[in-house]
Amino acid sequence: MKKVLLQLDADEHPSVFDAVTALDAEVDVLLRHGSVRAESVQPLIHGLLFTRGPEELHHSAVFIGGSSVTAGEAILEAVKAAFFGPFCVSVLFDANGCNTTAAAATAKIAAAAGGLEGKHAVVLGGTGPVGCRAAALLAKEGAQVLLASRTFSRAEATAQSLRERFGAAVRPVTATSPEETRRILEGAEVVLAAGAAGVTLLPESVWTSLPELKVLADCNAVPPAGIEGIKPGWNGREREGKILFGALGIGELKMRVHKACLKRLFEAGDRIWDAEEVFVEAREHMTT
Amino acid sequence: MKKVLLQLDADEHPSVFDAVTALDAEVDVLLRHGSVRAESVQPLIHGLLFTRGPEELHHSAVFIGGSSVTAGEAILEAVKAAFFGPFCVSVLFDANGCNTTAAAATAKIAAAAGGLEGKHAVVLGGTGPVGCRAAALLAKEGAQVLLASRTFSRAEATAQSLRERFGAAVRPVTATSPEETRRILEGAEVVLAAGAAGVTLLPESVWTSLPELKVLADCNAVPPAGIEGIKPGWNGREREGKILFGALGIGELKMRVHKACLKRLFEAGDRIWDAEEVFVEAREHMTT
Amino acid sequence: MKKVLLQLDADEHPSVFDAVTALDAEVDVLLRHGSVRAESVQPLIHGLLFTRGPEELHHSAVFIGGSSVTAGEAILEAVKAAFFGPFCVSVLFDANGCNTTAAAATAKIAAAAGGLEGKHAVVLGGTGPVGCRAAALLAKEGAQVLLASRTFSRAEATAQSLRERFGAAVRPVTATSPEETRRILEGAEVVLAAGAAGVTLLPESVWTSLPELKVLADCNAVPPAGIEGIKPGWNGREREGKILFGALGIGELKMRVHKACLKRLFEAGDRIWDAEEVFVEAREHMTT
Secondary structure, three states: OOOEEEEEEOOOOOOHHHHHHHHHOOOOEEEEEOOOOHHHHHHHHHHHHOOOOOOOHHHEEEEEEOOOHHHHHHHHHHHHHHOEOOEOOEEEEOHHHHHHHHHHHHHHHHHHHOOOOOOEEEEEOOOOHHHHHHHHHHHHOOOEEEEEEOOHHHHHHHHHHHHHHHOOOOEEEEOOOHHHHHHHHOOOOEEEEOOOOOOOOEOHHHHOOOOOOOEEEEOOOOOOOOEOOOOOOOEEEEEOOEEEEOHHHHHHHHHHHHHHHHHHHOOOOOOEEOHHHHHHHHHHHHHO | OOOEEEEEEOOOOOOHHHHHHHHHOOOOEEEEEOOOOHHHHHHHHHHHHOOOOOOOHHHEEEEEEOOOHHHHHHHHHHHHHHOEOOEOOEEEEOHHHHHHHHHHHHHHHHHHHOOOOOOEEEEEOOOOHHHHHHHHHHHHOOOEEEEEEOOHHHHHHHHHHHHHHHOOOEEEEEOOOHHHHHHHHOOOOEEEEOOOOOOOOEOHHHHOOOOOOOEEEEOOOOOOOOEOOOOOOOEEEEEOOEEEEOHHHHHHHHHHHHHHHHHHHOOOOOOEEOHHHHHHHHHHHHHO | OOOEEEEEEOOOOOOHHHHHHHHHOOOOEEEEEOOOOHHHHHHHHHHHHOOOOOOOHHHEEEEEEOOOHHHHHHHHHHHHHHOEOOEOOEEEEOHHHHHHHHHHHHHHHHHHHOOOOOOEEEEEOOOOHHHHHHHHHHHHOOOEEEEEEOOHHHHHHHHHHHHHHHOOOOEEEEOOOHHHHHHHHOOOOEEEEOOOOOOOOEOHHHHOOOOOOOEEEEOOOOOOOOEOOOOOOOEEEEEOOEEEEOHHHHHHHHHHHHHHHHHHHOOOOOOEEOHHHHHHHHHHHHHO
8 A cells, every 4th residue: 555645835836855855765655735724734634534444544644844834833733633533644744844954953962962961052043943943852851042043032932932832941042243142152062053044143263262162063054154164064073172063964864864754654643743753763863 | 557647626725535545546646736627627638638649548547526516517528628539538527526425325225225216215415416416316226306405496406407417307305494304204215314514414303203214324424413323334234124324334335436436447548437437336336 | 766857837737748748758756836937946946956865866857848938948047046066957848848849840850851951941830839949950950941920020039039049040031921921932942830729821732832842841730730731640741742741740759759858867967958959869769
C-alpha cells in the first residue's frame, strides 16, 4: 500500500522544498494543496481518514508547511479538530522549517556546549519562525534564555506566546545596536542568530571580545552572515576558542531530522510531530 | 506505461477521498485539478487525448468528482464535447460519491428485499446527490418510488430531472413531520434515508410500527443517524423482523465498487461510467 | 533517487499534455504548478536547489510550459535569476510547444529541401509561438526568410524580437489575401503554415501553381488545414512534384524530440533547452 502524504500549505504554491524532501524520505505519493485555510481542512482530512481501514491508515499522513508559522498553526488546530475517536493519522508540523531547523540548531548547540542546564543563551532575531522555537527548546533544556529583537514589543509578544505554547520562560530584550548586542551577550555562553536574510546581527569584533561565549550558531545561508565571520559550511569549527556553526552545518542535521520525522510518520498513525517531538529526533541523530 | 487518471473537481481543493481511493485502485499517477469549470475542460482533455497513441490511450482516463453534482455534470458534458472521432478515454462520474453510494445502497436493498420489481420504496432526503440517484436506480429496477423532501417544489424539480436524465418515474412527496413520514411509508417495503448529516428523518417509533416495512438503509455515518436506531456498522442486521443497513455497511460495498470502476476505466478507452454503469458493477459485487 | 520534474505553467491549470509527455519520458514525479508568475519563481526553484546534494541535483529539473510564450519567457528569466554559483538544474522551455514543434517542423523541412542554406522560405502565421521560432531556426540554418502576418506591425515587432533574441534576420511581410500570399511565395522553395486553428492561409490553387515551391508544411491538426489540400497525417507525401507535411506528420517527430529532451534534462544539471538546443536534438532524431 502506497505511503501517501497530504501536504497542506497556506502559501499559494505548496513548498517544493517540502515536497522533494518528502519524496527523498520514501513517501510514495504526495497530495499537495496550496492556499489552505483552516476552514478548508476538514473535508481534506476526512478524505484521508475515510479511505483506508484502521489497520492500513498509518500509510496515510499529513505534513503542514508554508512560509507562515501562524497560518500553519491554524491549519494544525483544524487538522486535530477533524480527528475523532480512533480516526486520526500522524502529522508533522514544520511551517518555514521552524521545527526541524530550530531542533537541529539546538541539538548542535547543546552537544557543543556540553549540555544546556543553567547555561546563559541569547537568541538574536528571536521573533522569527526558527528563532522563537529554538528559544523555547533552549529554555526547556534548562538554559537561561534572552530572546532579542529590534523591537521590544515583538520580543515581549513572542515570549508571552512561548510561555503559553511551551510553558517556557524566556526573557525579551532589545538589540538595536552593536553596543546593545554586546551588553546582552555579556555572560552568555551560547548565541544563536536566526534573523532575516541580509542582516548582520552580530559583528565579529563583538563576539571575539567576549571570552565567556563558547558556542555560536548562525542560521543564515545567504551572505551576509547573521554572525559576521561565520561561514555557512562550518559545522563545529573551532576558532578563537569558540565552536562555530554556519547554516549549512546546521542544515545537514536539519535535513536528516526532517527526513527521519517523515519516515516515522508512517510507523504509527496517531502522533503529532511538533517542536518537542522533532527535537527528540534531532538529539538522537546527534549521537548516531 | 503508467496508468494516468485526470481528476477534475469543481471544488477549490480536489477531493482527497477520491485521490486516495484511486491510488488504492492501482492508478499510477494522478493529475489533480481543482476549481475546474466547464470552459476549462477542453485543453485538459485534449492534453490527455493527444499524448498517447490509439493503442495506448486506454492507459489514460478521467475521474469527475467534487461536492456539487450539478457542477460535476457540467464538467462531464464538457468532457464528452471535447472527445471527437476515435479520440476519447473512459470516464467515471462520481461527484460527491453520488453514483457509487447510490449504487451500493440500491444493490444492498435489492438483495435484501429479494428484488425490487413492484415493491414500494421511499427515499427520504431524496433531493440530495445520493438520494436522487438512488431513487432513479430503484425506479429503474421496477420499484414504485416516492421521493420525499421537506419542500415539495424541490422534490418535484428532482423528480422532473430524473424523468429527463434517467427516464425514471418517481413520485414527489413532502415529509415535514413524523406523522407525514409515517403516512408516506404506509405500505412501503423499502426505505432509504439519504438526507444531510445532523438530521433524523425517521424516528424509531415510526418504523418499528410499520409491519410491511422490510428493508431500511441509512447513508448517514455521523451521529445522529438519519433513521433512528440504526448503527453505522450494521450491514444487513435483522431486528424487529426487518433488515437494517447503516452507512458503513453500505460504505464497504461502495468502496469496493468505486475501486472496481476505477480499475475498469483502464480496460477500455471509450466508456462513460455514470449511475447505470456503476450500478451494474455494484450488483455484480453483491453476488461475489 | 526519483527523477523529479518541476512543471511551471502560467496558465491556471498546468498543461496535461506536458504532464503526460513527461511521465511517458520516464519522469518519476511531477510537481505541477499553475498560475505561476515570475515573482513566485524564486522560492520554488530554491526549494529544488536546496534539497539535494551536488552529486544528486541532476535528478531534479524544470519544465516551463503554458499557452503564452511571453509569460513562459518571463518565468524562464526568473528561473535563471534564481540560480547562483553551482546551484542550478537543467531547464526545458516549451511554452505552447513552441520549441519542440518549431524544431520538428524545421528539421523535417531541412531534410526534405536538402538543406536550407540560401533557400527562400516563407512562414505564414509567423507571429505565433511556433511560427516565430521556426522562422528563427530557418534563418539560422541559412534560409532567406519572409515572416508573414495579416498585420504588418505585428510581423515587424516579431522580426525585431527575433533579431534580439536569436540574432536572426527575417523580413516581415503582410499576407492579407490569396493574391498577396501568391506574390510573397514567388520564388520560395519552402513554406510553413503556423497560423491559428480555423484559418486557411494558403489555397490549393495558389501553391499548385508555384513551380519553384518544393516543400510545404502545415502545423494545423484541426480542420480546415492551414495549407488547403494537406492532410494532417502526411509525413513527406509527394504530390504535384512537391513534398508535403501535415500536423501529425510533424507531430510524430515533435513527440520524440519532446521526450528525448525531457530525458536529457536529467543527464546533466546545468543546461537550458531552448529553441536552438531543441533543434539540435530534432536534427539528430531525423537521421536516426
